[in-house]
Amino acid sequence: METKGEVETFFIVTRGKTRKGFSRGYIGHVEAETQHGELMGLVYGGGSSVSSTKSRGVVKKEDTYLLSRHQAQLLLFVCPPSKRLDLLCNPQLFAAICQLSQDDLVVLKHKKAYHPGLVKNLMQIGRKENQGDLLMLGFEVEFVDTDQTTSSKKPAPLPLFSAADIVQVVPACSQGLHWKDVPFDGLSRKTVSRINSMPNLGSRRQHVKESQTDHKVMQSQTPKVSHIPFEVGSMVEVMSNTGITVFGVIRWIGAPEGKKSNWAGIELDYEVKGCSDGKYKGQQYFSCKDSSALFVPLTKCSPDRRFLYSPTEKDILRSPDISPVPSLGETDAPPIPESEAQSLLVGKMKGIQGHFNSCYLDVTLFSLFSSSKTLDSVCQSPADTEQHISHTLRKDIVNRLRRDGFVPADSVMNFRKQLGCDSFVTEEKDPEEFITVLLQHVLCTEPLLKFRSCRGVSQDAYTFQIILEKEQVGQTPTVQQLLETSFLSCDLKFEEIPSCLMLQMPRFGNRYKMFPHIIPSTELDITDLLYNSPRDCFLCGRLAEYECSQCLQDPRLQPGRIKQYCATCKTQVHTHPSRQGHCPRALTVSSDVPADGPIPRHKMHLFAVLCIHTSHYVSFVKYGPNPHSWLFFDSMADRCGDDQTGYNIPEIRACPQVGDFLSQAEDKLVCADPSQAGEPVRRLLCDSYMCLYQSESMALHR
Structure with a gap:
């Protein structure tokens, strides 16, 4: 065993399972390093408000990322631990936060809104009682009012924020670009005394602000901005008088x-x-939604940085004498949580930007990876074992979508080129064709669906096409009815519960639809579709021993529902003259299953619906358990410029009305008029192409 000597080394656990006290996001202080590449030392709690709460543990060195003491103290105040990794994965922002000085302007996310503020103090949280204690660091921030003056109310204690609350650090050279003719230096600031026990914030960043390099940057930016030939339709950004x-x-x-x-x-x-x-000033110059129109001098506009990279901007945020935190390639962004989905995703230039017949791919990737974790275990494979194309998918599309809420068209086009077939770059494809290539050749996973016919023949697939005759179900069927009828028609059962079930609706091509409306079942009960799985009697609820496909459409027995019976009910039902010609089939029932015991139900939950109209794909995605948590995504909702030099504008809209409609009872859904429920609902029911379901109890593994 080798000791680290006098040099203090801190780290954060970036991956791996819990082992002797360490978990992802936990911060540690290295006391020793073994010859086998393991770090031994103190671990500071997973989000505890008491920074001295610690224990000793061991972790592999390759599962960690080294930190300075200052970085470790800033991250220790971030809670929960997963947010620490999210912050580290934005190296430019974290490097800027580490260099903040007094009176620097930042933008904070506070109470689900964004507020500009001035950094006034760096606070140590807690009291150092033992030599091994690592005190947390937080920022005292003074909010700035939108009228460019601070509040005149009686001074109150300044709020304390962690590094993760800061979403933007305003560069020094940008602080004079405001749409009001009020200089930033004229801001009225109240004085806040430095607390004696607080460590010096340092003058390093202030030195950077006053350096000759930044002065040259400021001189070169103004003419650069003012001479750009903007026109109607140009995508621009403007810094407000508050610094946002x-x-x-x-x-x-x-x-x-x-x-x-x-x-x-x-x-x-x-x-x-x-x-x-x-x-x-009372004059209508154009029309848009309320509170969305801003008028500024044209010289205050800059090209939208999301599509025009500025190398000087990166240099401004980076301190010249401190290396930025590199991106953690092995740390993957989790699915977007319900509480953050709307603030991150809703709006224009959100989601995945479409380009050249890519809508089939855009909506499929957005539906599978934005909020669902179904495919995470195969998408987040170790970097040293995955193919280059899998790495591109994970790094440039999935992680970028989940962290930034936007993936530019060039990232998607790069991925399409790596698929290895020119048709994926130049032609419109069907989602099911892309899904098969994605899972089989990119993620190299086994087929999601394993079927068995009653004749004992096994089959597998990545998606399932619903096949049935139109007369077998009503005019407005539910997906539950379609799936059950199709399975009986094809004589199929699931060999095992799938983690993800992607169902193609019964339609042919882009135009012909077998049904004018299809109701997406929010819950899909597959209990009666499992091979050799116990099922309950359709009538009495006891253990079923027989199944009769000919009873499926009996008008006296809830037509459209699979019928299975115990021995007694099977005999009674088939004594009726209209059913005497039926041929019930015996089910294989394990002797361990009690005849009167409850039968567990196996249900899958709808998380996305892909729709098509006039060869264009869009999707509805459910981003959380709340029934109203629905988003509508269109990767080509609008366009800026012509076909040669322009680009598509993707858009995401919240659609709580979809949840309102689907929350109704099934009998009301079948009778409802989609045209009265609004355009999103009408589009969902009329244009549905593929419904995606996931099993919350199953995890997908290689």
């Missing part, structure tokens, strides 16, 4: 009444308090 950058599309250019120079009327990606619906 907003994004939008120019909808009008001209000189408003009372102004001599050209101004831009911008439709923002999201609503902002104080903005209009396209009016400026």
Whole structure:
């Protein structure tokens, strides 16, 4: 065993299972390193407010990322531990946070909203009682009002924030670019005394601000911005007088009444308090949603950085004498939680940007990976064993979507080229064709579905096409009815419970639909579709011993439902003259199953619906357990520019009305008029192409 000597080394656990006190996101202090590449030392709790709470443990070195003491203290105040890894995976932001100085301008996420503020103090949390204690660090921040002055109320204790609460650090050279003619230096700031026990914030970042390099950057940016030939339809960004950058599309250019120079009327990606619906000083210049129109001098507009990379911006946020935290390639972003989905995803330029016949691929990837964890275990394979294309999918699409809420078209096009077939780059495909290639050749996973016919023949597949005659179900069937009828028609059963079930609706091509409306069942009960699984009698609830496919459409026995019976009910039902010609089939029942015991139900839950209309695919995605948590995604909702030089504008909208509609009882759903439920619901029922279900109790493994 080798000791580390006098050098203090801290680390954060980035992957691996819990082992002797260490879990992902936990922070440790190295005391020794073994010859086998293991780190031994103190581990500081997983989100405990008491930083001295610690234990000793062992972790593999390759499962950690080394930290400085300052970084470890900042991350220790972040709770829960998973957020620490999320912050580290944004190296540019974390490097800037580590270099914050007094009176630096930041943007904070607080109470589900974004607020500008001034850093006033760096606080140590707790009291060092023992030599091994690592004190947490947090920032005292003074909020800045939108009128460019701080509050005049009686001074109150400043709120304390962790590094994870900071979503943007405003570069020093950008702090003079505001759409009001009020200099940033004129901001009225109240003085907050430094607490004696607080360590010095340091002057390193202040030195960077005043350095000749940044001065040259500031000099070079103004003419660069003012001479860009913006036009109606240009995607731009503007920094507000509060230091928050907003994004939008120019909808009008001209000189408003009372102004001599050209101004831009911008439709923002999201609503902002104080903005209009396209009016400026009572004059209507264009129309948009309320609180979404912003009018600024044209010289204050900059190209949208999401599509035009600026190398100087990266240099500004990075301190020249401290190396930024590198990206943690082995740490994957988790699915977007329900509480953050709307703030991260809803709006224009959200989701996956479409490009050149890519909508089939865009909506499939968004549906499978934005909020669902069904395929995570095969997508998040170790980097040293995966193919390059799998790494591209995970790093450039899945992680980027989950962390940033947006994937640009070039990342998707790079992935399409790596699929190895020119048709994936140039042609429109069907989602099921892409899903098979994705799972079989990219993720190298076994087929998700394993079937067995009653004649003992086994089959497997990645998706399932519902096949049946139109007369077998009603005019407005549910997916539950379609699946059960199709299984009986094809003489199939599931050999095992699938983790993910992707069902193609009964339609042919882009135009012909067998049914005008299909009701997506939010819960899919597959208990009666499992091979050799115990089932209960359709009538009395006792253990079933027989199944009769000919009873499926009997109008007296709930038509459309699979019928299985115990021996007694089978005899009674088939004494009726209309059923005497039926041929019930005996079920294989284990002798260990009690005849009167409860039969567990196996249900799968709807998490996405892919829709098609006039050869264009869109999707509805359920992003959480709340019945109203539905999103609508269109990767080509709008377009900026022409076919040669323009680009598509993806958009995501919240659709709680879909949840309202699907929450109704089944008998009401079948009789409901989709045209009265609104456009999203009508589109969901009329254009459904593929319904995606997941089993919450099953995990997909290689």
